[in-house]
Each structure stands twice: as C-alpha cells, then as structure tokens.
Amino acid sequence: MTGDAADARGPIAASPTWSPTWSPAWLPxxxxxxxxxxxxxxxxxxxxxxxxxxxxxxxxxxxxxxxxxxxxxxxxxxxxxxxxxxxxxxxxxxxxxxxxxxxxxxxxxxxxxxxxxxxxxxxxxxxxxxxxxxxxxxxxAPAEPIRMLDHWDNMVVHPVMGQVERGYAGGSLFFSDGRVRDGAADLGRVRAYARLLSATGVNAVAVNNVNVGPTEARLLTEHLPGVARLAEAFRAYGIRLYLSVSFAAPMTVGGLPTADPLDPAVQRWWSAATAAVYAAVPDFGGYVVKADSEGQPGPFANGRDHADGANLLARALAPHGGTVFWRAFVYDHRQDWRDRSTDRARAAHDHFAPLDGRFDENVVLQVKFGPMDFQTREPVSPVIAAMPRTRVAVELQVTQEYTGQQKHVCYLGTQWSEVLGFRFWGADGPSVADVVGGRGPARAGAGAGGRAAGVVGVSNVGTDEHWTGHPLAQANLYAFGRLAWDPGLAPEAALDEWARLTFGDDDAVVAALHRLMDDSGRVYESYTAPLGVGFMVTPGSHDGPSVDGYEYSQWGTYHFADRDGIGVDRTLATGTGYAGQYPSPWRETYESLETCPDELLLFFHHVPWEHRLRSGATVAQHVYDSRWDGHARTVEMIAEWAALRGRVPDDVHDRVAARLVEQERSAREWRDQVRTYVYRKSGVPDSRGNPIC
Ligand code: GCW
Structure with a gap:
C-alpha cells in the first residue's frame, strides 16, 4: 500500500542516519x-x-x-x-x-x-x-538469469514513508538531501554493498522506489551524472543498474500534454530520454515500472492496456539492449468492503493473463509471489503459470514489511524455497523456479519451456551500520541471492553458509543460529495472522496486530470473521472463483475443504470456528494453541541468544538481544489480541485453559 493521506499510519522508517562505519556482514x-x-x-x-x-x-x-x-x-x-x-x-x-x-x-x-x-x-x-x-x-551456473534487488529508496524523505519505503534499516545508501550521493566515503559504501551482493550472486539492482515522486522522476534527466556514479560502483562487481520510472514522465518531466503510449510524440520522448541514459551509463539495465497501481499513473488513463504500456518502454530500450520490468501488482485499491464479488486476489490474473503473447521480448512481467501482498502465508500467484509466452519474474520481499519489520527474527529463506519449489502442474511438473527460468512446460506458441527471466527481491538494506537493522536479517539478503542462483539449495544450507562466513567456523554459534532461525518464519506465522488469512496488521505501518484494522477499509484485504466463522470463500462453487485461476491439480486441491492445506484454509474457505483442520484441531483451538506456543518460543529465543555472549561481536549481540526483547513483547501482543478476538467473536473456550486476556 502506498502513502495515502486518508490512511492512518504509525511511525515507519527509522530516521535516515548515516553510519561512517559498517559491518563487513558475510565478508569479514x-x-x-x-x-x-x-x-x-x-x-x-x-x-x-x-x-x-x-x-x-x-x-x-x-x-x-x-x-x-x-x-x-x-x-x-x-x-x-x-x-x-x-x-x-x-x-x-x-x-x-x-x-x-x-x-x-x-x-x-x-x-x-x-x-x-x-x-x-x-x-x-x-x-x-x-x-x-x-x-x-x-x-x-545460475538457474535464473535475472537475480535482481529492487530498492524502494526515495531521494527526498517522504513525509509518511520516510526515505526508504518499507525500509527498516535507516536511510538510503544511494540518495541524500534530494541528490545522488557523491564523495569517496559514500560511494565507497555503495561499492562495499555491491561487493556483498556480488558474493551472493545478485547481478542487477534498481536503485529507486517504484512509487516515483517528482524529484525521483528526474533521475532520468538532471540526475543522470549521479546515476552514472552509482552504476560505476556496481559495475566493478558485475551488477547492472536499473531505474524505476513514472509512466507519466513525458508529461511531468517532458512537458507533453499526454503520456498515451500510442502517441508518436510520447514514443519519441521515451526514445530520446532513454538514449540520454545510455549515453551516461552504457551498460544501463533498463526500467522498473509500477503502473495503474495504488495511484501510480499508467496506460489506463488513455484507455490503453498494459501491453501497450510495457511495449512503449521496451521499444525505447530495445536498441540499447535494455529491459523493462513491468509489475503485475494491479488491483482496485478503492474497494467497497461490502462488495464480496470483487476479490483483490483475482486482479493480477484477470488483468494480465489475457495479454499473454502481446509483450515484446525485452519485457519482463514482475509478479509478486502471492496474489495479495507479501503476506507471511499466501498461495503462489497463478499469474506465473498463466503466461507461457511472456517472460515472468517472481518478486519476493526481503524487506520485512509483513514479517516483523526487522525487529523480529524471521528467516525468509524457508518461504522463498517453498515458493520457488512450488509445482503448479503437480509433483512431476516444473517448479516456479523452472517457469521463471524459462524451463516451464512446453506449450503451443510458447517455445520449448517458455521464456527466461528470474527472481526479484525488494531489498532490506539502509544506512544502518549493520545494513539491515536487525543483524540477523542479513541472512535474508544473503539467502535471496543464493536461492536466486540455485533455487535447489536448501534454505538451511544457505543459512549455514551465511552463518559460517559471518561468524566464522564456531560450531556452537552456527548450531545456535540454526535453532533460532531455521524455523523462525513458522514461529512468526504461528503468533500472527492464522491459516493464510493475512492482513491483521496495523493499517499504514503494518507493524503489530490489529485484527480488524483492514476489515472495513478500501484495500480489499478482509478476513470476514463473524460469530459463526472466518475466512474468504475463493472457491469456484460458491466463492469468488479465484481457485479456478490455477491449473489442475491445484484448482481442485484448493477448491475442496477436504484437500485444501491447513495453512491456507482461510485463504480459500470461510469455515465455522469449530471446523476441524486436517491436523484434527478446530480452527479456534488451533488459533489459541499456536499463538500461545509461538509466543512461548520467543521467550526461549531470548535465552538461547543470551548464551552466545562473548562468542559473537558485542555490538551484534547487544543489537540482537534488544530486538529479541521487542519481539517477545510484540508476540505477546499478537497472541493476546488474536486469541481474545477469536474468543469474543466465537464464544468457543480454549480447551487447554490458557488465559484469554
Ligand atoms: O506491499 C505494498 C507496500 C507499498 C508498496 C507496494 C508495492 C512500493 O505496502 O509500500 O509500494 O506494496 O509493492 O508497490
């Protein structure tokens, strides 16, 4: 969600501080x-x-x-x-x-x-x-040709979002005071960052936010010398630089009366602007575009579709070998919560699947891994399976917007490995990693296995001395690159590499980190929104619990809890029909209450509170128990980390220890709010007798 004046928000980004020293992370x-x-x-x-x-x-x-x-x-x-x-x-x-x-x-x-x-x-x-x-x-060799990090960095500090949108690690490494950074120290840090990324296998970065403000729109023009400086720092490590651009730039920057993709003057404007970028940065990668999404301008304004829009930019980039990353995050963000037929989960597939085959070769459709928005648990987006004649990249969120905001330990390698390993056509078919890598199923008109693109992640770094706010969140950045290179790498193995590089070969430390982190994604899930329902977060900041925070809002993110039950009916038979966007066997698996996996039950079905999960527990009791046990685990984590004092650098120890205290407090708040809510709505007692606060 974007900065919307009507949207109440809490404090988000840490203040943009510049640390003159920084952690060597995994390259001490x-x-x-x-x-x-x-x-x-x-x-x-x-x-x-x-x-x-x-x-x-x-x-x-x-x-x-x-x-x-x-x-x-x-x-x-x-x-x-x-x-x-x-x-x-x-x-x-x-x-x-x-x-x-x-x-x-x-x-x-x-x-x-x-x-x-x-x-x-x-x-x-x-x-x-x-x-x-x-x-x-x-x-x-890498399984995925594109291994890209997108930065949601603003040049100027946004009044609501801070300098880095959804950034939890200080200000931007690239921009300061409305300008691209210069000077040896600042660029030295960018180079150090490039070196770290290179050691994970990342080969592309987009440096500015996909929500493009008026200053950032001018990266394409008057800030080009600065862009060239950044590109040079990344070039030394084989990483190509990309810019996010505004679809309305021909108007806002170029002074034209329209941004219509079919208007020749608009086409000429993009060609000239792009040629100027290549004159400054000969190995420039291309553009990232968020269009007709959460208030960003796009081709709909002129009655054109997203193939028209993407191809406009693709044709400006093609003579120079550049690529446009066109995001599929298009949905109605002004929904009426009483209207149960509009389903945000359906939106990307509804918009994009009919356009398959219309995108130029140098367009990559960038699809968030789930149909909603980077929740802890979502099914994999069916758009990825629906576009055999389009290059598709899957977008992951390294920054922990919905997964603990770099205050909670939440190792995301596990989630990404599940996403990349998901097989739309059943156990013998290709995985998501295969599809985005161009090894999808052979289909008429699509070439052997579709077209190759790769994996994109939203970066979690900032000017913080530990790069990522929470020092253990460095593992997510590391694992992102490694899993993009080799999606078959076990997430625990990626964690192991990171732990040994970062802390040395101290087996006790490495074992303790595995204990703390291997399951931390599931622990986080167990005390937050249950069973795939998502979005029980504080509106705006997305930090901490608010069970009904988004329930009566415009954003299309509902759980529909009432005295009888909870969950969203997305079946073909009686619901929004979203389950029908999957190929077999998943459309049937998700459609049926008997086969739908427990962890996604409330994403696909509205069920009574006393509905029995496949695990045997009722929904209400599952919520009670898992929230209780999840919080209890955070108490243990504090003690486990305390035992490492003296074995890891003191500054790292102090920082992590302080954040674990906050994690325990927050987990307790989640536990109490969610348990109380379920009890008040359902009246079902907790059979284990734990107190409802
Ligand atoms: O997850 C949501 C965030 C927005 C973000 C948007 C997007 C950059 O809340 O802050 O905007 O997704 O992915 O475009």
Missing part, C-alpha cells in the same frame, strides 16, 4: 583467509578479472599468501579461458588436479562468481578429500 577479513594463505594465479583480462585480481591481491597480502605468475606453482588458478563455455556466460567450472584447484570461466563475471564459490567453502575448498561432503568441484 577472515572469510578470505583460506584463499589468502595460498599461492594464487589469475589469468585473463578485462575489468571484472581486474576485480578478481584486486580481491586476490588484498587477501594474499593480508594472510601471507602470494599472487604468482604464469610459470610458478599455484594452489589456486583462476582463469578466463576462451574455450571454457560449457556453463554459459555467468558460470564457472572447478577442477582439482595435482594439489591445485582450477577455476575456469568464459567471462570475468563467471570468474568472479568462481572466486566467491571458493571463498564460501573456506579451507574445505583446499582440503585433500575435495572438501567432502561439500560440492567444491564441478560445473556451476
């Missing part, structure tokens, strides 16, 4: 120690090979190894080789022979990824047994 000095102790040879040329060489030089100087030349024996060889093409432009191979490890890639980018691969395994990369059980040796 020690992370490069194993490599730094070796004799390393780097072969190849070009800017990214230069980055690899500089990393190796710094690490060997620090840890006593050496950079060696062609003839000398080496423990590690990193080489760009013209014939090393079996793994595509971003991949690399790793071989071991006669005691040395050889990384080969066709490009500097692939070599840089090979370097991070070796860093990630530490000493195990060099172990005589091949680092078993780690898979050090082999051929590696």
């Amino acid at each position: 000095d020690g992370a490069l120690a194993a490599l730094g102790r070796r004799r390393v040879r780097v072969a190849g040329s070009g800017p990214l090979v230069g980055t690899v060489r500089a990393e190796v030089a710094a690490a060997t100087a620090r840890w006593g190894g050496a950079v060696v030349d062609d003839e000398a024996p080496a423990d590690l060889i990193l080489a760009v080789a013209a014939d090393a093409r079996p793994v595509g432009p971003e991949g690399f191979t790793v071989e071991r022979s006669a005691g040395s490890l050889t990384v080969r890639a066709a490009t500097g980018y692939g070599l840089l990824q090979g370097l991070w691969h070796v860093v990630r395994y530490g000493e195990a990369a060099f172990a005589a047994d091949g680092g078993a059980p780690a898979r050090v040796v082999g051929a590696f």
Whole structure:
C-alpha cells in the first residue's frame, strides 16, 4: 500500500542516519583467509578479472599468501579461458588436479562468481578429500538469469514513508538531501554493498522506489551524472543498474500534454530520454515500472492496456539492449468492503493473463509471489503459470514489511524455497523456479519451456551500520541471492553458509543460529495472522496486530470473521472463483475443504470456528494453541541468544538481544489480541485453559 493521506499510519522508517562505519556482514577479513594463505594465479583480462585480481591481491597480502605468475606453482588458478563455455556466460567450472584447484570461466563475471564459490567453502575448498561432503568441484551456473534487488529508496524523505519505503534499516545508501550521493566515503559504501551482493550472486539492482515522486522522476534527466556514479560502483562487481520510472514522465518531466503510449510524440520522448541514459551509463539495465497501481499513473488513463504500456518502454530500450520490468501488482485499491464479488486476489490474473503473447521480448512481467501482498502465508500467484509466452519474474520481499519489520527474527529463506519449489502442474511438473527460468512446460506458441527471466527481491538494506537493522536479517539478503542462483539449495544450507562466513567456523554459534532461525518464519506465522488469512496488521505501518484494522477499509484485504466463522470463500462453487485461476491439480486441491492445506484454509474457505483442520484441531483451538506456543518460543529465543555472549561481536549481540526483547513483547501482543478476538467473536473456550486476556 502506498502513502495515502486518508490512511492512518504509525511511525515507519527509522530516521535516515548515516553510519561512517559498517559491518563487513558475510565478508569479514577472515572469510578470505583460506584463499589468502595460498599461492594464487589469475589469468585473463578485462575489468571484472581486474576485480578478481584486486580481491586476490588484498587477501594474499593480508594472510601471507602470494599472487604468482604464469610459470610458478599455484594452489589456486583462476582463469578466463576462451574455450571454457560449457556453463554459459555467468558460470564457472572447478577442477582439482595435482594439489591445485582450477577455476575456469568464459567471462570475468563467471570468474568472479568462481572466486566467491571458493571463498564460501573456506579451507574445505583446499582440503585433500575435495572438501567432502561439500560440492567444491564441478560445473556451476545460475538457474535464473535475472537475480535482481529492487530498492524502494526515495531521494527526498517522504513525509509518511520516510526515505526508504518499507525500509527498516535507516536511510538510503544511494540518495541524500534530494541528490545522488557523491564523495569517496559514500560511494565507497555503495561499492562495499555491491561487493556483498556480488558474493551472493545478485547481478542487477534498481536503485529507486517504484512509487516515483517528482524529484525521483528526474533521475532520468538532471540526475543522470549521479546515476552514472552509482552504476560505476556496481559495475566493478558485475551488477547492472536499473531505474524505476513514472509512466507519466513525458508529461511531468517532458512537458507533453499526454503520456498515451500510442502517441508518436510520447514514443519519441521515451526514445530520446532513454538514449540520454545510455549515453551516461552504457551498460544501463533498463526500467522498473509500477503502473495503474495504488495511484501510480499508467496506460489506463488513455484507455490503453498494459501491453501497450510495457511495449512503449521496451521499444525505447530495445536498441540499447535494455529491459523493462513491468509489475503485475494491479488491483482496485478503492474497494467497497461490502462488495464480496470483487476479490483483490483475482486482479493480477484477470488483468494480465489475457495479454499473454502481446509483450515484446525485452519485457519482463514482475509478479509478486502471492496474489495479495507479501503476506507471511499466501498461495503462489497463478499469474506465473498463466503466461507461457511472456517472460515472468517472481518478486519476493526481503524487506520485512509483513514479517516483523526487522525487529523480529524471521528467516525468509524457508518461504522463498517453498515458493520457488512450488509445482503448479503437480509433483512431476516444473517448479516456479523452472517457469521463471524459462524451463516451464512446453506449450503451443510458447517455445520449448517458455521464456527466461528470474527472481526479484525488494531489498532490506539502509544506512544502518549493520545494513539491515536487525543483524540477523542479513541472512535474508544473503539467502535471496543464493536461492536466486540455485533455487535447489536448501534454505538451511544457505543459512549455514551465511552463518559460517559471518561468524566464522564456531560450531556452537552456527548450531545456535540454526535453532533460532531455521524455523523462525513458522514461529512468526504461528503468533500472527492464522491459516493464510493475512492482513491483521496495523493499517499504514503494518507493524503489530490489529485484527480488524483492514476489515472495513478500501484495500480489499478482509478476513470476514463473524460469530459463526472466518475466512474468504475463493472457491469456484460458491466463492469468488479465484481457485479456478490455477491449473489442475491445484484448482481442485484448493477448491475442496477436504484437500485444501491447513495453512491456507482461510485463504480459500470461510469455515465455522469449530471446523476441524486436517491436523484434527478446530480452527479456534488451533488459533489459541499456536499463538500461545509461538509466543512461548520467543521467550526461549531470548535465552538461547543470551548464551552466545562473548562468542559473537558485542555490538551484534547487544543489537540482537534488544530486538529479541521487542519481539517477545510484540508476540505477546499478537497472541493476546488474536486469541481474545477469536474468543469474543466465537464464544468457543480454549480447551487447554490458557488465559484469554
Ligand atoms: O506491499 C505494498 C507496500 C507499498 C508498496 C507496494 C508495492 C512500493 O505496502 O509500500 O509500494 O506494496 O509493492 O508497490
């Protein structure tokens, strides 16, 4: 939801502070120690090979190894080789022979990824047994060509949203006082950020908010020199820069009387503006667009559709090799809550599925993972399955808008892994990761497996010294990149990599982090909105509980609780028909009360309070118990973290400890509000006898 004057909001973003120092996150000095102790040879040329060489030089100087030349024996060889093409432009191979490890890639980018691969395994990369059980040796390539982070950063501080919309980690890394940052310190930090992202596999960033204000609309014009500075910092690590643009820019920036996509003057304006961007940033990635969504301008104003709108920008970008990311988050945000036939969950599919086949090749349709809005639990958006002739990217939310606002520990790798692994056509069919990676089902007119795009995440960073407010939220940023590169990586394995890189190989710390974090998404879910119903949050800020906060509002986010029951009937038989937007078998699975998974029951069905879940508990009792136990778990978490004092840096320990106290308080508030609400509405007692406050 956007800043809407009529929408009451609490405090949102932390004040935009600039920290002159920052946490090394998952690249502390020690992370490069194993490599730094070796004799390393780097072969190849070009800017990214230069980055690899500089990393190796710094690490060997620090840890006593050496950079060696062609003839000398080496423990590690990193080489760009013209014939090393079996793994595509971003991949690399790793071989071991006669005691040395050889990384080969066709490009500097692939070599840089090979370097991070070796860093990630530490000493195990060099172990005589091949680092078993780690898979050090082999051929590696990303499953998803697009691995992008979108920043919702404003240049000026928005009166309601702060500088970073839904940002919980301070101000913007990129902008300050209405300008793009400059100066060595500021750009040095952007470069440090690029380095961290590169080590996760992220290869694209959009630097400004999709809600584009008047100042930000001019990133395309007078702020271009600043954009070029940012692009340069990212370029050193192989990351391409994108801008969010306003569909109305031809009017607001260009002074034209219309933004109609079919108007030749509008088309000329976009072509000229885009050419100017490429003159400043030759490897510019392209545009991200939120159109006809929550008040942003779009093609509907001129009676055009979203294919017309997206293709307008795509054609301006095409001569330069750029791409437009067109968001599918289009719905009626001025709904009447009494109207039960309008279902926000249906909206994206209703708007976009009929347009399949009409988008140009360089359009990527960017679809939020669920049909509503980044809730803790939603079904996977059926739009992803409905567009075989369109390039589709799935959008995840790394920033914790609805998942604890970086005050709660909530490891999101688990959720993303479930989303990316979801199989629309049943267990033997392709997964979401396959579909967005261009490996979908073969369908008439769609090519072998659809078209390739990838994964986009909304970033969770800011100027905070820990980057992410909650230091443990760094794991989400790390896991995002790793799962976008390899969606088959177990979320616990991604967490393990992050924990060992960040805190070193202290098994007690790593084990404690697994205990705290592996299940933290489910713990969060267990004390907040139950069984897929979502949106029981404080309107505006989305922070903390308000069971009916959005119930009688315009936003289309209802749970329909009354004295008899709760949930939204989205069946074909008696509801909004949303379940029918899925292919089989899911349309039948969701349609039936008998087969609908418990965790999504209230998303698809309106049921009596004493309806029995597949687990055997009634809905009311499930809500009572899980909220009670979920809160109890947060009490344990405080003690588990306390035991790590002295084993992790003190500043990290203090910050996490303080936030765990807040998490416990908030979980208690959630527990009490939701339990009380259910009891008051239903009159059903808690059979376990825990107090209703
Ligand atoms: O999740 C909602 C947020 C808005 C955001 C919007 C979107 C950038 O509440 O703050 O606006 O989604 O994704 O466009």
